[in-house]
Amino acid sequence: MDNPLIQVKGITKVIGRQTLVEEISFQVPGGSILALCGGNGAGKSTVLRMVAGILQPTSGEITVNGLKWKQSRKRFSMQIGYMPDDYQFSHGLSAEELLNFWAALRRIPRRKQRVEEVLALVGLADKRNSLVTTFSKGMRQRVLFAQALLAKPPLLIMDEPTNGLDPFWMNEFVKLLQNIREEGHTVLFSTHQLEIADRVADQIVFLNQGKHVGSGTTAEIRAEFGSLYAAFHHSLGLG
Numbered sequence: 484m485d486n487p488l489i490q491v492k493g494i495t496k497v498i499g500r501q502t503l504v505e506e507i508s509f510q511v512p513g514g515s516i517l518a519l520c521g522g523n524g525a526g527k528s529t530v531l532r533m534v535a536g537i538l539q540p541t542s543g544e545i546t547v548n549g550l551k552w553k554q555s556r557k558r559f560s561m562q563i564g565y566m567p568d569d570y571q572f573s574h575g576l577s578a579e580e581l582l583n584f585w586a587a588l589r590r591i592p593r594r595k596q597r598v599e600e601v602l603a604l605v606g607l608a609d610k611r612n613s614l615v616t617t618f619s620k621g622m623r624q625r626v627l628f629a630q631a632l633l634a635k636p637p638l639l640i641m642d643e644p645t646n647g648l649d650p651f652w653m654n655e656f657v658k659l660l661q662n663i664r665e666e667g668h669t670v671l672f673s674t675h676q677l678e679i680a681d682r683v684a685d686q687i688v689f690l691n692q693g694k695h696v697g698s699g700t701t702a703e704i705r706a707e708f709g710s711l712y713a714a715f716h717h718s719l720g721l722g
């Protein structure tokens with residue numbers, strides 16, 4: 484693959500005596516979507532945090548847009564919009580205030596206008612003045628999605644982005660990702676919902692207990708196994 488936007492080479496994370504993930508490698512071409520799939524505790528969040536530069540690998544190497552975190556932290560971080568799966572909204576702020584706050588921290592140009600745009604993109608324009616602490620899980624996910632989009636980063640990293648979304652918003656999310664890809668952005672996301680990966684990803688990496696247990700393009704996987712479900716079962720040694 485020529486000049487992939489993300490290059491992950493043999494990353495391992497050890498904390499104490501526990502190996503969280505071991506020797507994970509993959510590449511993501513610019514303008515495409517890769518889904519990390521696996522069950523609870525598979526190591527998805529750990530891999531995403533390492534690619535986002537939040538956590539450093541014990542060994543192995545990560546390059547994003549030709550940059551390594553250690554060599555250029557600021558420029559590396561500017562390549563990435565990160566949507567966490569565990570954000571605690573404790574501020575007494577409205578959706579608009581919170582997004583304005585994040586936009587100010589990141590020195591987003593034409594801040595007010597960009598906040599308007601992302602609120603509309605995630606369907607929260609009419610809830611802009613409501614406190615985020617009163618939002619449902621799915622609405623909170625959409626606020627987090629909006630903040631990841633604020634700076635229009637080349638790379639979006641999203642941890643379980645569809646958790647809590649109802650079928651309508653699941654569908655909207657798929658469309659949003661497709662639009663984002665069309666605009667040339669690259670997306671790396673984790674999910675345990677194979678249906679979402681199947682609908683939107685170009686490439687899949689299956690993780691289980693911290694290990695890479697299978698991967699391919701969605702087309703290759705469908706051709707070989709019939710479905711993502713069959714491939715996932717196969718990767719777990721179940722059939």
Ligand SMILES: Nc1ncnc2c1ncn2[C@@H]1O[C@H](COP(=O)(O)OP(=O)(O)OP(=O)(O)O)[C@@H](O)[C@H]1O
Pocket residue numbers: 498501503521522523524525526527528529530675
């Ligand atoms: N800071 C930490 N210290 C020790 N162990 C950790 C730490 N963070 C994660 N783990 C462990 O690493 C393993 C992988 O966790 P991770 O959160 O990456 O999995 P995941 O695939 O995202 O799971 P889920 O779908 O449940 O969110 C789990 O066994 C978890 O308990």
